[in-house]
Amino acid sequence: MKAKRRALAERREMVGHTQETxxxxxxxxxxxxxxxxRGETSPQPWSRxxxxxxxxxxVEQLDTMLAEGQPVEQEPPGAGGFLDSDAAxxxxxxxxRDPVLITPWHHRGTVEAAVLLSGGVRVKRRDILFLxxxxxxxxxxxWLIHDPGPLMSGLAGRRVSTTLADxxxxxxxELRAMDDVAGGGSxxxxxxxxxxVVAELLDQASYDEPTGRRFHVVLAELGQLCGWAAYDDDQQxxxxxxxxxxxxxxxxxxxxxxxxxxxxxxxxxxxxQGRPAEAVTLIETALAGVRGQQTPRLLAELHIRQACxxxxxxxxxxCTTAVSRARAYVEPREEDPPWLYWVRRAEITSFAGICxxxxxxxxxxxxxxxxxxxxxxxxxxxxxxxxxxxxxEALAQPGKQRDLDAAAGRGMEAIRLAEGLDSNRSADLxxxxxxxxxxxxxxxxxxxxxxxxxSRRHRPSP
Numbered sequence: 099m100k101a102k103r104r105a106l107a108e109r110r111e112m113v114g115h116t117q118e119t120x121x122x123x124x125x126x127x128x129x130x131x132x133x134x135x136r137g138e139t140s141p142q143p144w145s146r147x148x149x150x151x152x153x154x155x156x157v158e159q160l161d162t163m164l165a166e167g168q169p170v171e172q173e174p175p176g177a178g179g180f181l182d183s184d185a186a187x188x189x190x191x192x193x194x195r196d197p198v199l200i201t202p203w204h205h206r207g208t209v210e211a212a213v214l215l216s217g218g219v220r221v222k223r224r225d226i227l228f229l230x231x232x233x234x235x236x237x238x239x240x241w242l243i244h245d246p247g248p249l250m251s252g253l254a255g256r257r258v259s260t261t262l263a264d265x266x267x268x269x270x271x272e273l274r275a276m277d278d279v280a281g282g283g284s285x286x287x288x289x290x291x292x293x294x295v296v297a298e299l300l301d302q303a304s305y306d307e308p309t310g311r312r313f314h315v316v317l318a319e320l321g322q323l324c325g326w327a328a329y330d331d332d333q334q335x336x337x338x339x340x341x342x343x344x345x346x347x348x349x350x351x352x353x354x355x356x357x358x359x360x361x362x363x364x365x366x367x368x369x370x371q372g373r374p375a376e377a378v379t380l381i382e383t384a385l386a387g388v389r390g391q392q393t394p395r396l397l398a399e400l401h402i403r404q405a406c407x408x409x410x411x412x413x414x415x416x417c418t419t420a421v422s423r424a425r426a427y428v429e430p431r432e433e434d435p436p437w438l439y440w441v442r443r444a445e446i447t448s449f450a451g452i453c454x455x456x457x458x459x460x461x462x463x464x465x466x467x468x469x470x471x472x473x474x475x476x477x478x479x480x481x482x483x484x485x486x487x488x489x490x491e492a493l494a495q496p497g498k499q500r501d502l503d504a505a506a507g508r509g510m511e512a513i514r515l516a517e518g519l520d521s522n523r524s525a526d527l528x529x530x531x532x533x534x535x536x537x538x539x540x541x542x543x544x545x546x547x548x549x550x551x552x553s554r555r556h557r558p559s560p
Contacts, residue, residue, distance in 0.1 A: 106163040107135045109153050124148040125533045140164055140228075143372045143410070144530045161372075165230070193233040198339045198346075203240045204247045205310070208346040209300045212317060215343055216294035226335025234368060234376050237342045238361055238383040246352040248307070258303045263312040266296060270319050271436060277323070278440075279479050281521030282330025289327055293320040293340075314351030318344045319437060322360050329367050330480075332522035337367060354391050358384035359437055362403045369403070374410035381407065395434045395441040398427035402449050409456035417457055421450040440481075444473035448485040455488060460495035467492060480524060483515035487527045494535055502538050509535060 110120055110131075117135075121128040124145050133139045141149055141164070150160050193199055197214045201207035269292060277285040296317045305313065321344025328337035341364045348357035361384035369377035381404040388396065405420035428446045448470025455463035467489040474482045486508050493505035509531055516524050 103135050103137050103163055109155065109163065110135075113152070113154055115152060120149075120152055123152045134164075141372075142526065142530070143370060144533075146372055193227070193229065196227075196339075198342050199229075199233065199237065203244050203346065203349070205314070205350045208314065208317075208343070208350045209297065211343050211346060212293070212297035212321070213301050215339055216290065216297045226333070226339065228335045228371065229338050230373055230376065234338070234364070234373070235379050235383075237345055238364075238380050241345055241349050241357050241361070242383050242387045244349065246311075246350055256303055258299055258305050258309065258313070260309050260312045262299075263309065263316050266292065266316045267319070270316075270323065271439070273323055274437075274439065275477065277327060277330070278477055278481070279518075281480055281519040281524065282327035283520030283522065286324065286327035286331055286333075289320055289324045293317065293324050296320060311351045314347045315353050315356065318347035318351055318353065318356055318360065320344075321347055322356075322363060322437070325360075326363060329363075330521050330523045332526070334367065334371060338364070341367070354388050355393070355396055355435060356437065358388035358392070358396060358400065361387075362400050365407060366403050369407040369410050372410075374407045377407035378404065378411070393431055393434050393438070394427040395430060395438045398424045398446055399438065399441050401427065402446055402453075405450065405453040406456075409453040412457060414457045414459075417453055421453055425450060442473075444470050444475070444478070445481060446470075447473065448481070448488075451492070452485070452488045455492050455495075460492045461497045461499040464489060464492040464499040479515055480519055480521055483512050483519065483524055484527060486512035486515065487524075487531050490531055491534055494538060505535065505538075 110117070115123070117131040118128045121131045124131075124141075125148065126145060130139070134141055146157070146160065150157055153160065155163070198211045201211045273285055273289050273292075276288075296313060300310070300313050300317065321340045325337045325340035325344060328334075328340060341360055345357055345360045345364075348354075348360055361380050365377040365380040365384075368374070368380065381400055384400055388400075392400075401420045401424035405417050405424060408417040408420055424446050428441060428443055430442070434441075448467050451463040451466030451468075451470060453463075454460075454466065467485055471482060471485050471489065474485070490505045490509040490512065493499060493501050493508065509528075512531070513528060516528055
């Protein structure tokens, strides 16, 4: 069933645009505008400022128009959704029935949500309802106000120990490393398998309270990784469900810093999906909830993601303050948990530059991104690719840093790195870059897609 956005189509007609003229103004294909109005897809964050300008509405008014019809994916009869029965019975399409959101905020509720997400329902569709507003921020509030309750398991299942939990913990860094090199599309199914195994153990095995808390922490780390991989693979609603389940597991495991880390991931996704105000709320909640247990690098992570959200809100002063704080806290310490491995000077410096680029400070942005790229380890393929594309964007902007030849060169480097990545986020970034550079006629970028994979042909313009 298509959820049409009638208000969006009516506003377009009211201001005198056809689908073709609106598409030309925004920089997309006319068929893309048609999909927006039919509720099949939503505008990417980069296109929304142009869309606001073309329609003569505020950001809030545009959000209201887009909320009229949530993106849905049509499936042939019998293809199934999450459930073996009708897709209309899909609990993830309704926040008031969504098991990840409504099960009680305690150990058993967390286990039930994890089991449903990993095996109790068949997660096949890519376009699960994307959470916004209170549905998105409510789990953060629950995490903040509740204390972890007593944790008990059944006595009938096989006994498990912390040694087994440690075995799962040892696997997670390898999955993270694979994600860095190959992208979320290559890692998601593997991480989901491990998540499902741990959820089943928590559901059916017997264990003492310390072991149960240890397994919840493992479930939280795997859930965060599943969420990150789904986000990178552009399965936004699925990513949110894994993130929220991971947050619940971190709470049951009594690991506040890990919960704050997961909230920062939810915030990054929200900011990139056009919900920066909610991202700021999530980061503020994380900072409040982790007070007294934070490490410097966790603060660096929280502040750099706060800066990204503030940049999207065009709050230049607050953004630059958050950037300064992130850069001040980035030095590693022995007490840092392993999931903060990515918070290094290269990433924080580069992402600080990306934030400044978003608020229009392209000259400072180019210098910081260039500095960060020089510090990257060769294994950080996707992060380097993202930063190279952003550097190309910065070099193409007006200002003393402008160098169109260098922008084209950096863009080509980003394209070469993307060829080995299974990352829809990286592919989307290249498409955005192509739109931004096309007026300069410096780089021609042709992309053809086939199924989940992609083949890309890029060549300099004559």
